Amino acid sequence: MRMFARKGKGWENGAYLHDFQSGQEKRQPMTTPLNILLIGGSGFVSGTLARLAVSRGHAVTAITRGQRALSDGVTPLIADRKDRPAFAAAIEAANTDWDLVVDCIGYDAEDARQDVDIFRARAKHLVFISTDFVYAPDKRRFPQGEDDADYLNHSYGGKKREAELVLSEADTGQMGWTVLRPCHIYGPGSLLGCLPEHGRDPQLIDRLRRGETLRLVGGGHYLQQPILAEDLAQTILSCAGNVAAHGQICNASGPTIVESWQYYQIIADILGVPLAVEELSVADYLRASPERASFFCHRIYDLSRLAACGLHVPATPLSDGLRGHVESLL
Numbered sequence: 001m002r003m004f005a006r007k008g009k010g011w012e013n014g015a016y017l018h019d020f021q022s023g024q025e026k027r028q029p030m031t032t033p034l035n036i037l038l039i040g041g042s043g044f045v046s047g048t049l050a051r052l053a054v055s056r057g058h059a060v061t062a063i064t065r066g067q068r069a070l071s072d073g074v075t076p077l078i079a080d081r082k083d084r085p086a087f088a089a090a091i092e093a094a095n096t097d098w099d100l101v102v103d104c105i106g107y108d109a110e111d112a113r114q115d116v117d118i119f120r121a122r123a124k125h126l127v128f129i130s131t132d133f134v135y136a137p138d139k140r141r142f143p144q145g146e147d148d149a150d151y152l153n154h155s156y157g158g159k160k161r162e163a164e165l166v167l168s169e170a171d172t173g174q175m176g177w178t179v180l181r182p183c184h185i186y187g188p189g190s191l192l193g194c195l196p197e198h199g200r201d202p203q204l205i206d207r208l209r210r211g212e213t214l215r216l217v218g219g220g221h222y223l224q225q226p227i228l229a230e231d232l233a234q235t236i237l238s239c240a241g242n243v244a245a246h247g248q249i250c251n252a253s254g255p256t257i258v259e260s261w262q263y264y265q266i267i268a269d270i271l272g273v274p275l276a277v278e279e280l281s282v283a284d285y286l287r288a289s290p291e292r293a294s295f296f297c298h299r300i301y302d303l304s305r306l307a308a309c310g311l312h313v314p315a316t317p318l319s320d321g322l323r324g325h326v327e328s329l330l
């Protein structure tokens with residue numbers, strides 16, 4: 001494949017490669033090393049992002065409480081983000097500017113205010129990881145877009161929405177920002193399972209191998225569009241230097257839409273065992289666990305804004321991603 005590179009279209013750090021066979025231009029991973037700060041960095045999403053960023057040659061710093069090891073090549077900063085003065089002091093002591101700051105663990109309006117206050121004068125671009133649980137589960141569109149939406153106003157999703165609003169309404173000065181709304185995230189570093197009673201189930205592989213019947217709420221008929229953590233990490237990194245993504249809130253989901261039980265069927269097929277599912281009543285489950293209501297709706301999303309902004313559109317088919325995930329656990 002013969003290709004040439006050119007800069008342009010608002011990408012300060014990226015390159016477009018022209019594929020002479022297809023005649024199309026394809027964006028390639030950035031080659032200019034960036035100075036990146038992760039809030040988080042040793043967990044599931046943030047650890048995956050840290051490893052990808054390091055592998056691309058970026059200078060990666062992660063600010064955590066220091067309770068878990070960081071991957072090779074990541075520079076540690078230690079502070080509890082909830083201790084606001086300590087966090088500010090750690091950033092002050094680092095005494096640097098960042099091309100990209102990714103808040104992997106912002107959960108409420110105060111976290112978003114902290115991001116604006118501390119990074120407005122220090123970062124070119126802030127990416128805030130939100131969630132698809134911002135959308136009210138009982139008032140969905142199919143697929144759900146970012147604008148024509150009804151939002152949750154309480155609990156985890158409601159607080160993430162409040163954080164998004166802080167960014168939308170704040171004066172962020174020269175700092176661009178982008179919010180990503182991932183749905184169920186899967187991949188190495190996490191447990192398998194996307195729906196109660198087998199969400200993030202540490203026993204899932206053993207249960208399937210034993211021939212145990214899985215108990216899925218609603219029989220697992222809710223649609224899902226899971227995103228592989230590494231795909232999400234690619235989307236996050238594609239924000240850097242992309243002015244088209246400034247001020248945008250984007251859904252971030254995978255390319256495959258399945259009923260939730262099919263997610264478990266794919267895993268059973270990988271293991272070479274049959275799948276048996278018992279349907280649990282949605283009403284009974286909700287009565288016992290009302291805080292889990294956001295799981296019980298179709299979670300399928302319009303990704304056209306992600307594409308229109310020129311961000312990486314997740315492309316790993318669910319069956320491929322789950323194979324890697326299962327293998328990482330075996």
Ligand SMILES: NC(=O)c1ccc[n+]([C@@H]2O[C@H](COP(=O)([O-])OP(=O)(O)OC[C@H]3O[C@@H](n4cnc5c(N)ncnc54)[C@H](OP(=O)(O)O)[C@@H]3O)[C@@H](O)[C@H]2O)c1
Nearest residue numbers: 040041042043044045046064065066067068080081104185
């Ligand atoms: N998992 C999903 O399916 C899903 C779906 C949609 C959205 N999301 C969003 O994705 C993001 C990532 O989720 P995740 O569970 O994978 O988390 P994660 O990125 O693994 O975050 C945990 C990391 O944050 C650090 N940390 C935790 N509390 C801290 C604190 N107070 N101060 C400083 N560092 C702290 C931890 O290190 P230490 O313990 O050493 O501090 C660890 O490095 C979240 O914003 C979540 O809402 C997740």
